[in-house]
Amino acid sequence: MTSLVQGFSKSLAMTVLSEIGDKTFFAAAILAMRHPRKLVLLGCLAALIVMTILSAVVGWAAPNLISRKWTHHITTVLFFGFGLWSLWDGFMEDGEAEELAEVEAKLDADWKANPGTVKGGNKADDDSKKERQPFLTQFFSPIFLKAFSITFFGEWGDKSQLATIGLAADENPFGVVLGGILGQALCTTAAVLGGKSLACQISEKIVALSGGVLFIVFGFQSLLSTVES
Numbered sequence: 001m002t003s004l005v006q007g008f009s010k011s012l013a014m015t016v017l018s019e020i021g022d023k024t025f026f027a028a029a030i031l032a033m034r035h036p037r038k039l040v041l042l043g044c045l046a047a048l049i050v051m052t053i054l055s056a057v058v059g060w061a062a063p064n065l066i067s068r069k070w071t072h073h074i075t076t077v078l079f080f081g082f083g084l085w086s087l088w089d090g091f092m093e094d095g096e097a098e099e100l101a102e103v104e105a106k107l108d109a110d111w112k113a114n115p116g117t118v119k120g121g122n123k124a125d126d127d128s129k130k131e132r133q134p135f136l137t138q139f140f141s142p143i144f145l146k147a148f149s150i151t152f153f154g155e156w157g158d159k160s161q162l163a164t165i166g167l168a169a170d171e172n173p174f175g176v177v178l179g180g181i182l183g184q185a186l187c188t189t190a191a192v193l194g195g196k197s198l199a200c201q202i203s204e205k206i207v208a209l210s211g212g213v214l215f216i217v218f219g220f221q222s223l224l225s226t227v228e229s
Helices: 002-019 023-034 037-065 068-092 096-113 123-132 136-140 142-155 159-170 173-201 204-228
Strands: none
Touching (some): 002 159, 002 173, 002 204, 023 142, 037 159, 068 204
């Protein structure tokens, strides 16, 4: 039970500090401004849940392919590496304005290429169409698939994905999945409901520094457990 709670708490804290101010956070906020929030939220959450489960499965399987001692050492190095990386980003980069502008430019280019997917027009007609549309068919709507694909491929190979793999290799994978999903749900819901106004108020520098400190703490904790064993 202690291992489950530890995996859950570590994953929750790591996910929240990694995802707030991330590119996928900004993408969800901007998408929600131009498309129905429910579909954007469902698409982003579905992608993040799938990514979290896949990452945890890879982390859980790693000790079966490599000795647990080596996976523990690799995880320790990853925590220190991600901590230093986050601290470097926090100290050296100007912050959220450039990243938000970059995400917005990419989405604007996509919308110009596919103008039919932008929210607008007769809202009453849109609402009546939603009412006639069965719930399950919404998962195959262009908006849902767009939110899913942008989020999924945006997270692929991201620092938070690699950290989730490392956590699942060293902690209870079920706790890591639960904490990761809750953290993703909190961040994505805040992005979708808060929109661009909330995204602009977040200090990415403070988030990066806080995340860096958290990763360094995880690294020392993992290092100490190695010495004690």
